[in-house]
Amino acid sequence: MASVTLEHVKKVYDNNYEESVHDFDLEIKDKEFIVLIGPSGCGKSTTLRMIAGLETVSDGIIKIGDRIVNDLEPKERDVAMVFQNYALYPNITVYDNLAYPLKMRKMGNNEIHKRVTRVADILGISAALGRIPKELSGGEKQRVAIGRVIVREPAVFLMDEPLCNLDVTLRNRMRIELMELHKRIDTTFIYVTHDQTEAMTLGDRIVVMNDGNIMQVGTPQEVFDTPHNLFTAGFLGYPKMNFLRANLINDEGSYTVSLQGIKIQLSDEQCLALIDNNVKTQEIILGIRPEHVTALFEEQENSIECLIRLNEMMGSELHLHLTAKNSENIIVRLPTIDLTKEQRAQLSYGNKVHITFHPNALHLFDPTTEKNLIYGNEEK
Ligand SMILES: Nc1ncnc2c1ncn2[C@@H]1O[C@H](COP(=O)(O)OP(=O)(O)OP(=O)(O)O)[C@@H](O)[C@H]1O
Numbered sequence: 001m002a003s004v005t006l007e008h009v010k011k012v013y014d015n016n017y018e019e020s021v022h023d024f025d026l027e028i029k030d031k032e033f034i035v036l037i038g039p040s041g042c043g044k045s046t047t048l049r050m051i052a053g054l055e056t057v058s059d060g061i062i063k064i065g066d067r068i069v070n071d072l073e074p075k076e077r078d079v080a081m082v083f084q085n086y087a088l089y090p091n092i093t094v095y096d097n098l099a100y101p102l103k104m105r106k107m108g109n110n111e112i113h114k115r116v117t118r119v120a121d122i123l124g125i126s127a128a129l130g131r132i133p134k135e136l137s138g139g140e141k142q143r144v145a146i147g148r149v150i151v152r153e154p155a156v157f158l159m160d161e162p163l164c165n166l167d168v169t170l171r172n173r174m175r176i177e178l179m180e181l182h183k184r185i186d187t188t189f190i191y192v193t194h195d196q197t198e199a200m201t202l203g204d205r206i207v208v209m210n211d212g213n214i215m216q217v218g219t220p221q222e223v224f225d226t227p228h229n230l231f232t233a234g235f236l237g238y239p240k241m242n243f244l245r246a247n248l249i250n251d252e253g254s255y256t257v258s259l260q261g262i263k264i265q266l267s268d269e270q271c272l273a274l275i276d277n278n279v280k281t282q283e284i285i286l287g288i289r290p291e292h293v294t295a296l297f298e299e300q301e302n303s304i305e306c307l308i309r310l311n312e313m314m315g316s317e318l319h320l321h322l323t324a325k326n327s328e329n330i331i332v333r334l335p336t337i338d339l340t341k342e343q344r345a346q347l348s349y350g351n352k353v354h355i356t357f358h359p360n361a362l363h364l365f366d367p368t369t370e371k372n373l374i375y376g377n378e379e380k
């Protein structure tokens, strides 16, 4: 069994006063594909390297299966890691590159041959086995690097941004291959990236990190739909979620959001959750994703008038950059297919447009704690 458990794991590097990882507490299930995502410097690689045994753990416990591995050497842990900057041996063939880790373990030639050909088959590089690395494309090299890890048949795969050196097309292809690979070899994967698409598509669950802390853990859909805090809300999604100053008004258990002269009645479900969390009338930061803002071509009751600052044409959609009367900026994402020619012309710089929000698409955050007032009290 290859579950991986981190209990209150901390990391302080000797030459660094600041803690790089604060209190990492997570149980990764056997065969799960877990993605660690977060901005540069948030502690993703450090966490992965501690699991691999390449960095010491300053405090807390790491278990692989039922074994505490804190004091075990990397090679005793039954894990294998693909690095950001992988290196192949340049002067030997792909076959020998794949066979090398097995020879080091003094495995018999027959078994080596069986494993190498199987892995080459899984990764679609059988035809390249006789070539040396400089005779391969970038994607093929990457597959050999991954192959070198797979041949060892470890209980846990650790991958630190393995696709970051590839161009977009290759990255997309390798991403799909990794999904298929996980299905085929059915092993625990812990994968580090700062790429949202990779995190959303690959992860059974994703762990959003910031500044050495776990901000939220959940399935990609959960984390996207119900961000528990301002950081997670702003980190996932492009363009970023809009954040607007607003007031939440509690009128005997019926809640409305008031902003820029309009009022939005919240749904029964939202009101019940707010009552449950004992939320009173207060200032809030209102979060709304650009794709959830409705643009109107005429004023309506409860719509906000905005000035168009910029219209970014992205092909199948438009990104409208708006400024409201209180000078707050709002971005709206509109599918172009729904727009007439006249409407498109109307959506140009300097013109006015009205916007409304659907209550179900609103996220309510406390400005001080930065927690979601509806979900923020739940566990990470
Ligand atoms: N060997 C080291 N010695 C001292 N501090 C380090 C060391 N390695 C990393 N750090 C610090 O620890 C923090 C976390 O670094 P880490 O490499 O884990 O971030 P990351 O999330 O992987 O970032 P990136 O996306 O840029 O790879 C950073 O502040 C970094 O400066």
Ligand SMILES: [Mg+2]
Residues within 6 Å of the ligand: 044, 045, 046, 160
């Ligand atoms: Mg890193």
